[in-house]
Amino acid sequence: MVEFRMPSLGAEMEAGTLVEWLIKPGDRVKRGDIVAVVETQKGAIEIEIFETGRIEQVLVELGKKVAVGTPLARVVTDEEARTGVAAAPPAPKAAPAFAPAPPPPVERKMPSPAPAGMAPPRAGRVRASPAARQLAETHGIDLATIAGSGPAGAIELADVERQLGAAAPAGKRAIGLDLDAMRAAIAAAMTRSKREIPHYYLEHTVDVTKCEAWLARTNAERPPESRLLMGALAMKAVALAARRFPAFNGFHRDGKFEPIAAVHLGMAIAIRGGGLAAPAIHDADALALDELMARMRDLVQRTRAGRIRSSEIADATITVSSLGERGVEALYGIIYPPQVAIIGIGRVVTRPWIIDGAIAPRSVVTVTLAADHRVSDGHAGALFLAEIGKLLQEPDKL
Amino acid sequence: MSDQSIQAVVKEELENIAPDVDIEAVDPSADLREALDIDSMDFLNFVTAVHRRLGVNIPEKDYPKLITLEAAIQYLEAKRPGEGAKQ
Missing domain, CATH: 3.30.559.10 (Chloramphenicol acetyltransferase-like domain)
Structure with missing residues (x-):
């Protein structure tokens, strides 16, 4: 089993907030798949995985701030599945083509990895776009109370707006972009x-x-x-x-x-x-x-x-x-x-x-x-x- | 397609490119690149979208004829019937 870690986000960017999981335990993934969305100062960043295999466990809850290098999920690689041999536990192997800068000594607010076998938090199952999530959060609405109309029942911005009875905002400023x-x-x-x-x-x-x-x-x-x-x-x-x-x-x-x-x-x-x-x-x-x-x-x-x-x-x-x-x-x-x-x-x-x-x-x-x-x-x-x-x-x- | 809808398509596609600009408030005779702060890639995306939606091909050499909102609409109105017949 290998740990898939939060990749480097570039200079002076050390952490991001996990706002969307696109996978759940049991899902097949292949190298390059987008598995999560993290909100950063540069806007929403789609996190790609560097392993091919099956997701064993999701380690980070939605809404958590995660530092670069933090384990995000455990993956059983195809290699392991075939040989039945677990890879040596997590050397920072999830690195992209070049190793990201070592995790800087920033706040390590991460919870320790959840015990093996623990189901991901329930919140992880509510699929919603970042914009929907943000709007719901702004208005204190529990996403679980909204019916989603997107793919696989994902909650989209329009669903939250409907719930709010709010008119669509006048500007169409891109989601997840905080210019300040x-x-x-x-x-x-x-x-x-x-x-x-x-x-x-x-x-x-x-x-x-x-x-x-x-x-x-x-x-x-x-x-x-x-x-x-x-x-x-x-x-x-x-x-x-x-x-x-x-x-x-x-x-x-x-x-x-x-x-x-x-x-x-x-x-x-x-x-x-x-x-x-x-x-x-x-x-x-x-x-x-x-x-x-x-x-x-x-x-x-x-x-x-x-x-x-x-x-x-x-x-x-x-x-x-x-x-x-x-x-x-x-x-x-x-x-x-x-x-x-x-x-x-x-x-x-x-x-x-x-x-x-x-x-x-x-x-x-x-x-x-x-x-x-x-x-x-x-x-x-x-x-x-x-x-x-x-x-x-x-x-x-x- | 009526002139009305050519105008609607043009405005809609410009709004897609410059969502923060109120297209109704733009001076129809102003240089679109200045008024909407768009670059060459934005303009290419606009031309691509107009081509896709109206079926009017806009050769690169005609780009200067679409420099303002009113000129763009005029150009497309003039071009559409002939182009439509050809395609």
Whole structure:
């Protein structure tokens, strides 16, 4: 039997409140399944499991605040079921591809694991969406008294509203997104970054005229749902360059840098009303452009709806921030610890450029790098930025 | 589909993208990107939704013709009959 533990939630995020179990004892799970929802300062995060097998026991009640590293459930893996041999008890084996930061010495309000064989608390059986739960809690309604209309009788927001006789709220602000709490999380992470990371900054102007022409040609033949944006080209170019320049892709932890072979590209996403999150697109360097674009669209939508997955929160190995077409010409990012670099993409502007001795109008964009001087120097940073610029000269090869 | 419903679809899809904005209060001649604070991905999602619901394909080169609420509705009204017949 192995213990499935609360995964890392990213820098300066040490705990979350368990608001939804999507599994119960006896259920089959496979690696990557979403098994629970935890509310954090970054909104609701869907917790994925890293084992394939059968849930033996649920260890945490709804409504409990759980620290990173806390056992959430016990799982009998398929391997154990087949061999009849129980795995050695819980080494912190539930770690994702890279071990999460060791559980920080924060409050350990967790109850000790329930005795074996104990049924999960009754509350664990009331299935309800986070929004429904939140509304019910605000009004002091016991969820057990509400009839659910969702899948498997799950209580949805509308069910609680019906119970309240309340009109639907005017705004459709995403559930589980508390912008004040999110601001506090951003403040904590960025303060730590500015305190601990000796940033250096470089900028490079890249001619993206060929990218624009290639996009116009490619998109002309496509329906809107499969069109590409300049942002996808930029993300792919950064991912490919990061693979070639490992000093910018990885984590600085416990006083040393660990380069990461895979490129999990963080994408800074603005949230309406003043929030920001930078979840990861896994293995972005290996994705075809169309697939990368589809993942970007999905990620933006889920992030703004307040549904990020746990692996997306903690896995980013480098981040890209782009302020879009109405933004400024250049932005200088603050590194998101424990990462060691952030790329800023400015607005594409038309400028007089010299081509073969003659002035011509070209579309150019300023690409910046903020990187960690503990790990790399400006010389390497300049080569890294130049590589991104070179890759953008051949959009058809991205 | 009547003009009324083209207008309704446009407003509904813009509201989906910018749920915190009261679309009825938006100046019909204002730049939507400014008025609703939407980025290129939001706009692509809007165009995708309109294409799905009204069957009107909006080529990328026509995006500037949808820059305001009134221009977008006008464009779609003009485009729909021909497009509808073709599909």
